[in-house]
Amino acid sequence: MKNLIAAIQFITILPLGKSKTFDPEGMVPFFPVVGLLIGLMVAILDRLFLLVWPVTVAALLDVFVLIAITGAFHLDGLGDSADGLYGHRSREDALKIMKDSRIGVMGLVAIICCLAAKWAGIAGLENSRGLLLVIIPAYSRASILFGIRLLPYGRPGGGTGKSFFKKKHNIYSFWGLIPPVVLSFFLGWQGVLLNIIFVLIVFTVLYYYKRKVNCITGDMLGGMTEVTEAGLFLLVSMGGIF
Numbered sequence: 001m002k003n004l005i006a007a008i009q010f011i012t013i014l015p016l017g018k019s020k021t022f023d024p025e026g027m028v029p030f031f032p033v034v035g036l037l038i039g040l041m042v043a044i045l046d047r048l049f050l051l052v053w054p055v056t057v058a059a060l061l062d063v064f065v066l067i068a069i070t071g072a073f074h075l076d077g078l079g080d081s082a083d084g085l086y087g088h089r090s091r092e093d094a095l096k097i098m099k100d101s102r103i104g105v106m107g108l109v110a111i112i113c114c115l116a117a118k119w120a121g122i123a124g125l126e127n128s129r130g131l132l133l134v135i136i137p138a139y140s141r142a143s144i145l146f147g148i149r150l151l152p153y154g155r156p157g158g159g160t161g162k163s164f165f166k167k168k169h170n171i172y173s174f175w176g177l178i179p180p181v182v183l184s185f186f187l188g189w190q191g192v193l194l195n196i197i198f199v200l201i202v203f204t205v206l207y208y209y210k211r212k213v214n215c216i217t218g219d220m221l222g223g224m225t226e227v228t229e230a231g232l233f234l235l236v237s238m239g240g241i242f
Contacts, residue, residue, distance in 0.1 A: 004030045011141065012038065013071040024163045025173075028145060032176035035141035038069050039134035046122075046133055059123035062133065063115055066229075077222020078114060079107030084219075091213040095154055098219045110223075114230045121233025128187055132236055138180035139194075140229035143202045145174055147221045150206055154215030162218075194236060201231045 003023055005016055007030035042065050049058035067075065084098035086106040097104075125132055153165035184191035205224045209216055 003027050004033060007031055007034050008037065011073060012069050014069070025167055025169070028148060028164060028169060029173045029176040031144050032138045032142040032180055035138035036134060036179055038066070038141075039137035041069065042066060042137065043130045043133040047130065056123045059119050062122050063118050066118070066137070067115075074222040074225040075111055075114070077219040078226040079103045079111050080219040081107075081217075081223035082110035083107040085209075085212050091154075091215070094213050095215075095217065098217060114226050117230040117234045121230065121235070121237045124237030124239075125233075126237075128190070131183065131186060132233075135180040135183050135194075136229060136232045136236070139198045139232060140225050142174075142177050142180065143198075143205075143224050143228040144221050145169070145176070146202050147206060147209075147216050147224055149173070151209060151214075151216040154213060154217045154220075190236075194232070197232060197235050198228070201228050 003026040007027045042062050045065055046062050049061045080098045083104040083106050084094040148164050149169050184194050
C-alpha cells in the first residue's frame with residue numbers, strides 16, 4: 001500500500017499527506033494502477049459533464065481534468081522533449097536543451113497538438129466511452145515501464161528519473177499492466193486492437209528516442225506518456241472501429 005500511495009503522490013497532485021517512503025523499484029509497477037484511478041475520476045466526472053454540456057464541451061473538460069490531476073507533470077516533459085529532440089542536434093545538445101526550464105516554440109506546438117488530439121479523440125468516443133476513459137490513462141502510464149526497461153538513462157549526473165534506473169526492472173515489474181489488459185477484454189475484439197495500438201505507439205516512440213539520442217530521461221518518459229494517451233484516444237475514436 002505504501003508504494004501505491006508513493007506512486008500516487010509522485011505522478012498526481014492528490015492530497016494524500018506526506019510520503020514516508022521513496023522506493024522507485026517498488027513504486028514503478030503501480031504507475032498503471034495510478035492511471036486507472038485517474039481514468040476512473042475522469043470517467044465519473046465525464047458522466048456528470050454530459051448531463052449539462054454537449055459531448056464536445058465535456059471532452060474539453062475531461063482534458064482539463066487530466067491536466068489538473070497530474071499538475072501538468074507529463075506535459076512539462078513533453079514540451080521539454082520536443083524542444084530538445086526536434087531538429088538535427090547532437091545528443092549532448094538535445095539533453096542540454098531539455099534541461100532548460102524555459103519552453104520553446106516546438107515544445108509549445110507539441111503541447112497544443114497533444115491536447116487537441118486528446119480533445120478530438122475523447123469527443124469522438126461513442127461505444128464504451130466510460131471504459132475507455134478509465135483504461136487509456138492506465139495504458140499511457142504503463143508506457144513508462146517500457147521506457148525504463150528498454151532504454152538507458154541519459155543523465156548519469158542526475159535528473160528527475162535517475163532513481164528509477166538504478167536497478168534493472170524485470171518482467172514482474174509489469175504486473176501493473178494486468179488490470180487494464182483484463183478490462184480491455186470487455187471490449188471484445190476491439191480490446192485486442194487497443195492492445196496492438198498501444199504496443200505500436202510505445203515502441204514507435206522508443207524507436208524514435210533510440211535513433212535520436214539512444215537514451216531516455218524523465219522528460220522523455222513524460223513525453224511518451226502524453227503521446228501514448230493522445231494517440232490512443234485519437235485512434236480509438238476512428239469511426240467503425242470502437
